[in-house]
Amino acid sequence: MHKYIPILIISLLIFSSELIAQNLNLEIIGSNDKETEVIKDLNYNKTHIDFNSILKEIDSLQNRVAKSGYIENNIFALTKLNDSTHLSKIHLGNKYKVIHIYFEKNQITSQSIKRITDNIFDSFFVIPFEEVENTLSFLNKEIANQGFPFNRLRLSDIKINNENIISARLIINNGEPKRGLDKIIVKGYEKFPKSYLKRFLKIKPSKTFNIDDIKNKVNSLNNLRFANQIKPPEVLFTKDSTQLYLYIEKANSNTFDGYLGFSTNENTNKLEFNGYLDLQLNNNFNYGESLKFLYKADELEQKTFNANINLPYILGSPIGTELELNIFKQDSSFNTVNQKIKFFYQINSKTRFFLGLDTVESNNLLESTNITQFNDYSSNFYTAIYNYEDRKNFNNRYQLKTLANIEIGTGSRNYLETNETQNRIIGETHHILNLNNKNSLFIRLEGALLISKNYLENELFRFGGINSIRGFQENSLLATKYGVLNTEYRYQLSRNIYTHTIIDFANLNNEVNSIKQNLYSFGLGFGILTKAGLLKFNYANGKSDNQKFKLNNSKIHLSLTSVF
Known part of the structure; x- marks a missing residue:
């Protein structure tokens, strides 16, 4: 067996020499120093594994x-200087800085060319x-x-x-007649509202097929709460149709x-509870409609009931309507009934514009006629509203990334058989x-302003x-x-848990009671995403300018938001 050992050693040496073979080097130069500098600036690869x-x-x-x-x-020239280095010489020649491209006007529009260059003439355009x-x-x-x-x-x-200009003719071969969009087929959610295809996504059969425009429009689904895009759109081209x-x-x-x-009553030192229920039903009839119901009761013996219905794209038109009823009752003092009707136009997937009528009727429920703190009145407002919503994934912890809602109203109030002109502005962002x-x-940011010659307490904003x-x-x-200014610094502890600070500020002006003051609030909170929904806990302590922070003024709020 020993006679095979020398052969084995020689084989190993040959194989090892191949393994450790050195890389090859490449150097490229021009016909002069200037050309060589140009080549160096291109940063070519100088080290290679083989020829x-x-x-x-x-x-x-x-x-x-x-x-x-x-x-x-x-x-x-391509020269081998030694076993590991090769030298290549390249003659660059003249550099042509611009090119004149001639085109046919019936094949491409001047508007398209102007998007890439301003140097456009009757039959050609110039580009670097x-x-x-x-x-x-x-x-x-x-x-x-x-x-x-x-x-x-x-x-x-x-x-x-000449030495610096080169010209060419642009040849366009369209291949076949112009295509339009003939049919739209929805897969997965076959009952997706057709009016949303036409009005919200603005996708409809057309004479011109534009795939980039379609992709941009389909992305608008990200701002729709009741539907998601599963995968990018696809196109089926047949001989005589496009689907x-x-x-x-x-x-x-x-x-x-x-x-x-819950909080502690300042007078009785007893624990008091309050709360609300807010139910929103969206697109249950595959129409894109929404129904909202709110009931709220608090420790001040205030009760609120609100019902809202939103019907988009009536009879397939671009116009939608919104109806709302709000009933507010303050213990046995007074109640206020507010009815609203609005018509809106969806400008794009994020923006809507409303015009509406807002009627209010408030009644004093106190039996004593000597008490004039609350008064019977009725009012009408004509309103214009701008609404902008940039919605993140609806199943995310935070449904809206950006919101802007501004309402301007003008009208009159009837009190003691006297009409008085009023104006108001309400905003939230x-x-x-x-x-x-x-x-x-x-x-x-949230705020409101009522402009009137005189004010009644039961018509004031409540917040x-x-x-x-x-x-x-x-x-x-x-x-x-x-x-009101609300701020939170939010920190994500885990996928399902986050914590945040609470720093709020408000400025209040009450012309009825001649009160002007600043309000402050500080606290902490956290949210937990559970199987039942998003559970939120807030602990905040509020005070006005003339008060000191007291622990018994703190408020604790628990809320649970479920999506189903």
């Missing part, structure tokens, strides 16, 4: 040089030579979006006019929201600023509580003018 890799790198460099304007470049490839790619997409998805572009009749397939699933969008709050995956900021300035009793603050 074939060197040839590919030289070929790649030639293409890059040509695209930059040196279309006459050529290799005039380095932009030829990007320009052809852009024009190809433009023509495809004009109903010719199978078009082909190329440059022909390439001529050199669009949309893949959509119906999403759970009904919500049940409720909370329980909020935004979530994501700092990173774990940290975010929530900022919310305060978990959905306003926290740390105060629900609807305990009355104002003719107020503004």
Whole structure:
């Protein structure tokens, strides 16, 4: 057996020498120092594993040089300096800085060309030579979006006019007649409201097929609470038709929201409870409609009932309507009935504009006629509302990323058989600023202004509580003018748990009682995403300018929002 050992050793040495073979080096120079500097700036790969890799790198460099304007470049030498180094010499020649591209007006519009260059003339346009490839790619997409998805572009009749200018003719082969969109087929959620295809997504059969426009419109589904896009749209081209397939699933969008709050009564030192129930039913009839019901009772013996119905795209038209009934009762003092009717137009997937009529009737329930704190009155307001909603994934912890709602109303109030002109402004906006995956900021602004010669207490704005300035009793603050700033710094502890700070500020102006004051609130809160829904806990302590912080003024709010 020993006679085989020398053979084995020799074989191992030969195999090892192949394993440790050194890499090959490539150096490329130009015909002069200036050309060499140009080549160096292209940052070509100088180290290669074999000779074939060197040839590919030289070929790649030639293409890059040509695209930059040196279309006459050529290799005039490839020399092996030693076992590991190869030298290539390339003559770049003249650099052509611009190109004149001639086109046919009946094949491409001047508007498309103006999107890439301002140097456009009657029959040709001028671009930097380095932009030829990007320009052809852009024009190809433009023509495809004009109903010719199978078009082909190329440059022909390439001529050199002088040392710096080159000309060519743009040849467009559309391949087939212009295509339109003939049919739209929804897969997954076959009962998806047809009016939403036409009015919300603005996708409908048309004479011109534009796939980029369709993709942008389908992305609007991200702002729709009752449907999700499963996968990107697909197109089926046949000889005589074009069919669009949309893949959509119906999403759970009904919500049940409720909370329980408790605090200590300042007079009796007893624990008091309050809360509300908020039910929203969305798209249960596959029409895109929404129904909302709210019932609220608090420790101040205030009761609120609100019902709202929103019907979009009536009879397939772009107009929708919204009806609302609100009943408010203050113990046995007075009640107020507010009825609203609004018509709205969906400008785009995020923006709506409303015009409406708002009627209010309030009645004094006190038997004693000597008490004039509350008064019978009725009022009518004509309103205009701007609404903007940028919705994140509906199943996320926070349903809206950005909200802006501004209402302007003008009308009159009838009191003691006297009409008095009134104007009002009501606004709310909020935004979530994501700092990173774990940290975010929530900022919310809310305010209202009533302009009138005289004011009645039972027509004042009421605010305060978990959905306003926290740390105060629900609807305990009355104002003719107020503004609230809510801020939260939110930190994501885990996928299902987050915590946040509470820093709120409000300015209150009450012309009836001649009160002007600033309000402050500080606290902490957290949210837990459970199988039942999002459970939120808030602890906040509020005070006014003339008060000190007291623990017995703190408010604790618990709420649970379920999606089903």
